[in-house]
Amino acid sequence: EDQVTQSPEALRLQEGESSSLNCSYTVSGLRGLFWYRQDPGKGPEFLFTLYSAGEEKEKERLKATLTKKESFLHITAPKPEDSATYLCAVQAGDNFNKFYFGSGTKLNVKP
């Protein structure tokens, strides 16, 4: 059964304290792995797509990496405005329309 697991469930950081969020997956035929940011009361907002092991993408203080079993979202010197829930999703198999989401990591960055 296809599964996506995110850890930790919640993470509290001080401003400037770098850390990483984990997304591990067990799927057949990975087509793509996606990271989204979700602010309270809003819909998820796209951050990155990764397609193959070894691939990396960066945007401001965020860097996403992918291996054959997991992805990491590295947050360097976070700011309070980075506080949000970060969701991971995978697209796998023959059906381009099936996406499997993890339950998210809620990040809180204290000033």
Added chain:
Amino acid sequence: NAGVTQTPKFQVLKTGQSMTLQCAQDMNHNSMYWYRQDPGMGLRLIYYSASEGTTDKGEVPNGYNVSRLNKREFSLRLESAAPSQTSVYFCASRGDLPEELNRQYFGPGTRLTVT
């Protein structure tokens, strides 16, 4: 360019009542989706539509029906609401162009409570 819009934003229903959640996108995307989001669980796919005139079941379709009215609009109907359908519902569309391929665009959500 409004992206993906959903109505209503909030709704309270009594058990057994029916309602339709509306979704529209202005990006000319072929694929559209309905998800539900519950605390501690990831987004779960209810139904999707790969193109105008087609719909398919996702992971949790029981108790729901959908209509792809045209390329822009994809509605979700609850025929007889149950408390287990209390959730936040998100509509999404998927990009077709190479630079946005497979990226999903989400609406702001509908918060539904069934009492």
